[in-house]
Amino acid sequence: MKVSFFVTCIADNVLTNIGIKSIELLEELGCDVVFNPKQTCCGQPLANTGYHKKAKKSMRVLIDALLEDGCDYVVAPSGSCVLQVKEFPHFFRDEAGWADKATVLVDKTFEITDFIVNVLKVTDVGASLTGRAAYHPSCHMSRLLGVKEPPILLLQHVSGLQLVPFKGQDKCCGFGGTFAVKMADLSGAMVTEKVQNIAAAGVDYVIGADGACLMNIEGCIKREGYNIRVYHVVEVLMMR
Amino acid sequence: MSIKTSDLSFKQRMRENLSDSFKRQSIAAAQDLINQKRQECYDKLGDFEKWRDLAADIRSHVLDNLDYYLEQFVSNAERVGATVHFARDAAEANAIAREIFRKKKATKAVKSKSMVTEEIGLNEALEEIGVQILETDLGEYLLQVDNKDKPSHIVIPALHKDRKRIRGVLAAELGYDGDDVPENMTKFVRGILRQAFLSADIAVTGCNFAIAETGTIALMTNEGNGRFVTSIPKTHIVFMGMERIVPSFRELDIMFSMLARSGVGARTSVYMSLITGPKAPADVDGPEELHIIIVDNGRSAVLASEFRDVLRCIRCGACMLECPAYRHVSGHGYGVLYPGPLGAALVPLIAGYKEYKDITKICSLCGACNDVCPVKIPLYETIYQHRRIIVEREKLTNRLEDAAFSVYGNIIGHSRLYRAATRLAFLGNWAPRVSLLKEWCKSREMPVIQKERFRDWFARRRRGEA
Numbered sequence: 001m002k003v004s005f006f007v008t009c010i011a012d013n014v015l016t017n018i019g020i021k022s023i024e025l026l027e028e029l030g031c032d033v034v035f036n037p038k039q040t041c042c043g044q045p046l047a048n049t050g051y052h053k054k055a056k057k058s059m060r061v062l063i064d065a066l067l068e069d070g071c072d073y074v075v076a077p078s079g080s081c082v083l084q085v086k087e088f089p090h091f092f093r094d095e096a097g098w099a100d101k102a103t104v105l106v107d108k109t110f111e112i113t114d115f116i117v118n119v120l121k122v123t124d125v126g127a128s129l130t131g132r133a134a135y136h137p138s139c140h141m142s143r144l145l146g147v148k149e150p151p152i153l154l155l156q157h158v159s160g161l162q163l164v165p166f167k168g169q170d171k172c173c174g175f176g177g178t179f180a181v182k183m184a185d186l187s188g189a190m191v192t193e194k195v196q197n198i199a200a201a202g203v204d205y206v207i208g209a210d211g212a213c214l215m216n217i218e219g220c221i222k223r224e225g226y227n228i229r230v231y232h233v234v235e236v237l238m239m240r
Numbered sequence: 241m242s243i244k245t246s247d248l249s250f251k252q253r254m255r256e257n258l259s260d261s262f263k264r265q266s267i268a269a270a271q272d273l274i275n276q277k278r279q280e281c282y283d284k285l286g287d288f289e290k291w292r293d294l295a296a297d298i299r300s301h302v303l304d305n306l307d308y309y310l311e312q313f314v315s316n317a318e319r320v321g322a323t324v325h326f327a328r329d330a331a332e333a334n335a336i337a338r339e340i341f342r343k344k345k346a347t348k349a350v351k352s353k354s355m356v357t358e359e360i361g362l363n364e365a366l367e368e369i370g371v372q373i374l375e376t377d378l379g380e381y382l383l384q385v386d387n388k389d390k391p392s393h394i395v396i397p398a399l400h401k402d403r404k405r406i407r408g409v410l411a412a413e414l415g416y417d418g419d420d421v422p423e424n425m426t427k428f429v430r431g432i433l434r435q436a437f438l439s440a441d442i443a444v445t446g447c448n449f450a451i452a453e454t455g456t457i458a459l460m461t462n463e464g465n466g467r468f469v470t471s472i473p474k475t476h477i478v479f480m481g482m483e484r485i486v487p488s489f490r491e492l493d494i495m496f497s498m499l500a501r502s503g504v505g506a507r508t509s510v511y512m513s514l515i516t517g518p519k520a521p522a523d524v525d526g527p528e529e530l531h532i533i534i535v536d537n538g539r540s541a542v543l544a545s546e547f548r549d550v551l552r553c554i555r556c557g558a559c560m561l562e563c564p565a566y567r568h569v570s571g572h573g574y575g576v577l578y579p580g581p582l583g584a585a586l587v588p589l590i591a592g593y594k595e596y597k598d599i600t601k602i603c604s605l606c607g608a609c610n611d612v613c614p615v616k617i618p619l620y621e622t623i624y625q626h627r628r629i630i631v632e633r634e635k636l637t638n639r640l641e642d643a644a645f646s647v648y649g650n651i652i653g654h655s656r657l658y659r660a661a662t663r664l665a666f667l668g669n670w671a672p673r674v675s676l677l678k679e680w681c682k683s684r685e686m687p688v689i690q691k692e693r694f695r696d697w698f699a700r701r702r703r704g705e706a
């Protein structure tokens with residue numbers, strides 16, 4: 001099965017271990033993984049701020065890059081970026097050629113845990129990690145993309161890992177793209193509450209499936225001085 | 241009041257409300273409590289998704305056929321003896337009301353909670369001609385006596401006050417000397433309000449739903465003030481947003497079930513008053529004259545726009561109670577009568593993008609509001625589209641931001657440029673913490689930008705080096 005990997009800009013440049021572990025995991029599960037270096041960013045920071053026209057340039061670049069290798073699937077380690085890809089046809093509804101290409105891309109694109117559980121039909125990857133973990137279900141991934149169960153199913157099969165519920169678990173962490181810097185005080189209040197609730201649950205780890213939220217939560221955990229490790233699901237799934 | 245409730249700048253409002261830890265705690269506690277009650281209510285009812293599909297269908301059907309139902313409602317209301325007026329905007333609505341007060345030589349009015357009268361600034365318009373208008377909903381009354389404090393929620397206007405603060409207001413403004421037990425404070429206020437009900441010339445109410453088939457006005461209240469207001473004064477003026485209609489009692493039943501549950505987490509409101517025309521000769525009480533003022537105030541334009549769905553709103557306030565941004569800035573942070581996700585979706589439509597563009601920023605696009613709206617308004621999508629319109633159609637941005645986003649758009653819009661830029665991005669780790677970085681660092685540490693990007697690792701691995 002040939003898979004084109006969409007790394008997302010955050011995992012390309014900042015949380016690179018998410019990209020690395022995704023490749024290792026997909027290969028271990030038998031995928032032939034391609035990375036097209038022409039890919040850039042899904043344009044979400046621009047689009048969410050209102051700059052749709054400016055965002056479309058990067059969408060075109062991404063559509064071409066991800067379709068170029070003729071893979072069966074496109075997989076990304078971020079529900080939010082996948083959601084943005086799923087919206088591409090709306091942006092190109094007045095440009096027939098691009099709308100068609102975008103639709104082809106949409107049909108092939110999966111968030112990585114969704115792909116593992118629902119396409120590869122795997123729920124136990126043989127991972128193990130000992131300790132208590134809080135799972136943060138990112139808003140775009142769980143609410144808007146509708147991928148709720150797959151990351152939990154995968155984590156439930158990690159040997160030694162205990163998933164602990166916490167207050168306000170399904171609430172937004174306050175990242176929201178440019179919201180985090182344009183409305184920094186409000187965003188800060190939101191993430192601080194999130195992190196305090198996580199800490200109150202007495203966990204060793206926070207696990208999520210979206211790099212952006214994890215970057216936000218980890219930044220706040222460090223600021224508040226809590227001794228809690230932050231992992232993307234794929235990082236946990238590659239622990240043995 | 242009017243749609244605008246604060247003269248502070250956007251930044252000042254954010255700062256002031258975020259630094260009010262008392263208010264934040266009150267709002268957070270209220271959110272948690274009412275959301276839990278709402279959830280329990282709907283769990284007991286079952287099939288929330290089916291219920292809200294039905295409620296959304298009813299509201300959409302009415303909006304798609306609003307001309308028909310308005311005509312039906314008006315002819316039936318007139319048939320049972322009501323006088324119906326149409327007001328294009330706030331000024332017209334207030335002028336009609338003033339004229340009724342003048343004709344009746346009325347100087348005292350009692351009012352049951354109504355958002356549309358706040359929207360048009362009725363109290364001020366009547367006070368200008370010497371009318372004393374008293375709020376009789378407990379929450380609204382507390383705000384009115386507290387130097388006209390502003391509501392922080394549409395259903396629970398004094399959500400930002402706790403019992404200690406309320407006791408303080410009653411003591412300072414009305415000479416109350418009892419304790420802060422809610423029952424005792426309510427009893428004290430009841431003594432004042434009862435006198436007002438008896439001496440008022442005119443009753444003013446809003447309208448939760450108007451039933452087209454019978455010309456009936458349905459009012460839902462929890463304190464009985466709505467019943468008092470509509471029983472005693474000789475004249476009753478109803479203010480009704482033009483989209484408040486349901487076709488018949490069958491649909492009222494469904495909307496009523498949703499409004500009580502979504503609004504306050506109760507299976508029903510304590511009272512529902514159904515008013516069909518003025519007092520009939522055989523009736524023992526009720527007003528002799530019933531005026532219904534149907535208010536447009538921007539709604540027709542919304543009806544004709546791509547955002548018609550926003551008019552489905554039944555003013556339950558569930559979106560606010562669910563919103564994580566509202567939680568921290570409260571209704572006051574928005575500085576408008578309709579706060580929260582509904583406000584961010586509705587206010588720019590009825591009052592203009594220019595003045596109200598900033599409230600669309602009080603949103604992390606988390607989508608939680610969409611999941612609780614009992615009439616399935618696409619709030620997330622509406623706010624998202626407002627941001628596009630503000631930037632691309634109304635061009636209400638600053639040049640610096642435009643330029644920054646152009647640069648960013650060009651970098652990610654060109655593969656080579658992106659690769660060149662990200663190769664050097666790690667140098668940003670030593671950048672001074674100013675501007676956006678400073679904003680990020682207010683509550684968080686900076687993440688580390690990696691010198692070896694994922695793509696570098698991948699290429700190295702393909703070469704067999706990793």
